[in-house]
Amino acid sequence: xxxxxxxxxxxxxxxxxxxxxxxxxxxxxxxxxxxxxxxxxxxxxxxxxxxxxxxxxxxxxxxxxxxxxxxxxxxxxxxxxxxxxxxxxxxxxxxxxxxxxxxxxxxxxxxxxxxxxxxxxxxxxxxxxxxxxxxxxxxxxxxxxxxxxxxxxxxxxxxxxxxxxxxxxxxxxxxxxxxxxxxxxxxxxxxxxxxxxxxxxxxxxxxxxxxxxxxxxxxxxxxxxxxxxxxxxxxxxxxxxxxxxxxxxxxxxxxxxxxxxxxxxxxxxxxxxxxxxxxxxxxxxxxxxxxxxxxxxxxxxxxxxxxxxxxxxxxxxxxxxxxxxxxxxxxxxxxxxxxxxxxxxxxxx
Amino acid sequence: xxxxxxxxxxxxxxxxxxxxxxxxxxxxxxxxxxxxxxxxxxxxxxxxxxxxxxxxxxxxxxxxxxxxxxxxxxxxxxxxxxxxxxxxxxxxxxxxxxxxxxxxxxxxxxxxxxxxxxxxxxxxxxxxxxxxxxxxxxxxxxxxxxxxxxxxxxxxxxxxxxxxxxxxxxxxxxxxxxxxxxxxxxxxxxxxxxxxx
Numbered sequence: 001x002x003x004x005x006x007x008x009x010x011x012x013x014x015x016x017x018x019x020x021x022x023x024x025x026x027x028x029x030x031x032x033x034x035x036x037x038x039x040x041x042x043x044x045x046x047x048x049x050x051x052x053x054x055x056x057x058x059x060x061x062x063x064x065x066x067x068x069x070x071x072x073x074x075x076x077x078x079x080x081x082x083x084x085x086x087x088x089x090x091x092x093x094x095x096x097x098x099x100x101x102x103x104x105x106x107x108x109x110x111x112x113x114x115x116x117x118x119x120x121x122x123x124x125x126x127x128x129x130x131x132x133x134x135x136x137x138x139x140x141x142x143x144x145x146x147x148x149x150x151x152x153x154x155x156x157x158x159x160x161x162x163x164x165x166x167x168x169x170x171x172x173x174x175x176x177x178x179x180x181x182x183x184x185x186x187x188x189x190x191x192x193x194x195x196x197x198x199x200x201x202x203x204x205x206x207x208x209x210x211x212x213x214x215x216x217x218x219x220x221x222x223x224x225x226x227x228x229x230x231x232x233x234x235x236x237x238x239x240x241x242x243x244x245x246x247x248x249x250x251x252x253x254x255x256x257x258x259x260x261x262x263x264x265x266x267x268x269x270x271x272x273x274x275x276x277x278x279x280x281x282x283x284x285x286x287x288x289x290x291x292x293x294x295x296x297x298x299x300x301x302x303x304x305x306x307x308x309x310x311x312x313x314x315x316x317x318x319x320x321x322x323x324x325x326x327x328x329x330x331x332x333x334x335x336x337x338x339x340x341x342x343x344x345x346x347x348x349x
Numbered sequence: 350x351x352x353x354x355x356x357x358x359x360x361x362x363x364x365x366x367x368x369x370x371x372x373x374x375x376x377x378x379x380x381x382x383x384x385x386x387x388x389x390x391x392x393x394x395x396x397x398x399x400x401x402x403x404x405x406x407x408x409x410x411x412x413x414x415x416x417x418x419x420x421x422x423x424x425x426x427x428x429x430x431x432x433x434x435x436x437x438x439x440x441x442x443x444x445x446x447x448x449x450x451x452x453x454x455x456x457x458x459x460x461x462x463x464x465x466x467x468x469x470x471x472x473x474x475x476x477x478x479x480x481x482x483x484x485x486x487x488x489x490x491x492x493x494x495x496x497x498x499x500x501x502x503x504x505x506x507x508x509x510x511x512x513x514x515x516x517x518x519x520x521x522x523x524x525x526x527x528x529x530x531x532x533x534x535x536x537x538x539x540x541x542x543x544x545x546x
Contacts, residue, residue, distance in 0.1 A: 146437075171353070172388055
């Protein structure tokens with residue numbers, strides 16, 4: 001950190017001769033400058049670097065770490081970005097006091113904010129630098145510590161704030177994730193029938209409202225189990241629950257991923273088929289489901305036999321139905337199936 | 350008390366004594382098992398209930414627990430961020446001691462409403478300091494004792510610490526700085542590199 005005596009710029013404390021007639025120029029030694037402005041440069045009008053603060057010596061290997069003198073000229077080390085067309089040091093001198101934007105010509109091309117003032121007696125310019133908003137990167141790239149900044153410099157406080165902010169953001173982010181997870185679970189639970197894992201009435205209505213609003217055609221199938229009450233009464237509720245779970249399995253195996261299978265009452269099921277408009281396919285599907293449901297379901301070593309009364313309705317084109325209309329239609333069709341002796345399918349026309 | 354502080358108590362108990370102990374403490378204190386949310390405020394009685402329950406379960410005095418918590422806050426790997434924020438206080442342990450007076454304001458700047466204790470540093474004799482701790486939460490000075498002990502280790506300083514009781518509603522903590530550079534100390538990088546690795 002030693003410098004030859006006399007090798008320091010002189011800064012005068014008197015603004016003009018008129019305001020302070022008798023004041024002698026204030027002279028700051030190199031050591032004092034290094035402490036107050038660890039990122040300063042003293043440059044002559046040829047661009048030669050006559051002195052540099054300790055932090056800048058650390059950043060630029062081209063500047064001698066002992067003498068603070070540069071092997072390269074100022075304009076070879078730095079590129080002045082703003083004000084534009086500040087090519088020569090004479091031009092820079094004209095910008096005295098203005099905000100400068102510059103960057104290292106060599107990687108990592110660190111950006112600086114700067115300000116320059118003339119040194120007394122035509123001894124060149126004093127340029128002081130600081131990091132801009134990209135300070136976190138600069139500090140890491142040049143391996144700087146708190147000791148590299150003047151105590152009055154707010155750089156370290158800014159790093160502190162930036163880190164504190166990141167810590168708080170991390171907490172908020174994890175809080176948001178937890179809430180998001182809890183919300184999804186709650187929504188899932190609110191749309192699911194807990195016994196069978198099928199959707200519930202609310203979920204089914206929401207799907208139909210959505211299809212209706214988008215004018216997407218759909219088919220609706222409603223199934224009321226027959227002889228289910230007999231199973232419940234003779235074999236007990238556990239057997240009844242088992243039968244309902246088996247029915248759910250059958251319905252899921254006979255439907256596609258985009259279809260919605262819901263249990264909307266004790267032994268009432270509804271399936272929504274988006275995009276299905278062919279009555280023949282719907283009827284065939286109903287027959288397949290019916291055949292599977294009529295196979296005895298074994299519980300506790302003995303078979304339980306049920307069947308279903310099925311009603312279907314289509315919503316498409318001019319016969320577009322609101323959810324309540326569609327349900328009313330399938331309800332009527334189910335009633336017709338029950339009337340016709342159960343275990344059959346009726347299509348609402 | 351702020352959720353962040355309550356959450357620290359929870360993390361300390363969980364990381365030090367295990368999830369099962371925390372579950373028991375939460376149950377006794379009337380908290381859900383997932384415990385405190387860090388960004389929500391909680392009534393002070395809850396924090397006290399948690400500390401009392403932990404003290405009974407572990408058979409350790411509350412003040413000892415608080416001191417261990419202070420050490421945990423600086424030295425446990427899960428609390429790396431907090432240690433870093435504290436290290437911004439200065440280059441040496443003595444710098445750090447002087448930065449304690451700004452601790453409350455620094456905390457408030459990062460998280461409004463954090464309500465950290467108000468700390469004042471007195472240097473009556475060279476190398477003999479007294480930290481005066483004022484807070485609405487009694488016994489928080491014991492956390493500070495543990496925290497200062499761990500920070501001294503972090504800086505590689507050799508210190509003697511003692512909780513000097515209460516005077517006019519403020520807790521006194523005596524710090525004898527025997528050797529500021531007794532050991533190597535842990536490295537502190539201004540840039541947050543170690544957090545991303």
